[in-house]
């Protein structure tokens with residue numbers, strides 16, 4: 001079993017709510033040089049894993065908060081090469097999960113990307129624009145690595161597809177809670193928890209709900225149906241406004257729900 005799944009299952013067995021904060025690499029006053037300290041900060045709050053976004057000029061699934069973070073990061077001169085160089089220096093027991101659109105990785109070289117990350121804390125990969133049908137572009141390079149490809153299951157995935165997507169998951173299942181882009185402050189479908197509970201039934205690997213999670217009440221509610229949550233826009237915005245203490249408090253409390 002790959003480290004990411006083992007780590008999350010261990011926390012789950014301990015009765016923890018899995019909490020995965022998302023940050024945008026290079027969205028920091030010191031640009032990419034600030035990434036290790038952001039990771040250390042989130043690790044110290046008890047994050048179950050940390051999702052690290054790669055900035056991209058055409059982020060089709062990102063809402064305004066993440067998109068702006070990407071723009072700030074690109075203005076800071078962040079490139080995937082620099083992110084990889086910095087990640088090679090980061091030492092943490094908290095698994096890192098890279099979230100990137102395919103383009104930057106394709107340009108970098110898929111095989112080189114996986115090879116370069118081999119002895120780093122990166123244990124997972126989320127590629128929102130690579131559907132299952134195209135996973136063979138990546139999957140063969142991951143076989144011998146400790147990096148898990150994290151499938152995204154959306155509300156429009158029919159049951160057969162859900163079953164296909166969750167089968168053999170090596171890290172966790174990313175259950176997308178809305179039809180649309182990332183971002184806090186949105187209304188959830190009334191039957192969302194029923195959908196999430198059904199997905200949890202199907203999946204052996206931990207299931208984490210993401211998109212729009214921005215309060216402890218959300219976490220408490222999703223916890224009834226899944227193993228934990230992914231929190232992006234709320235954290236990115238709060239960190240950008242220097243509300244670090246609030247973020248630490250939120251993450252600590254959430255993991256105990």
Ligand SMILES: O=P(O)(O)OC[C@@H](O)[C@@H](O)c1c[nH]c2ccccc12
Pocket residue numbers: 022051053061062066099128181182183184210211212213230231232233234
């Ligand atoms: O920002 P939100 O609504 O909390 O959602 C998480 C999200 O930001 C992060 O997982 C993410 C950022 N960009 C993405 C693109 C696709 C899927 C997921 C993501």
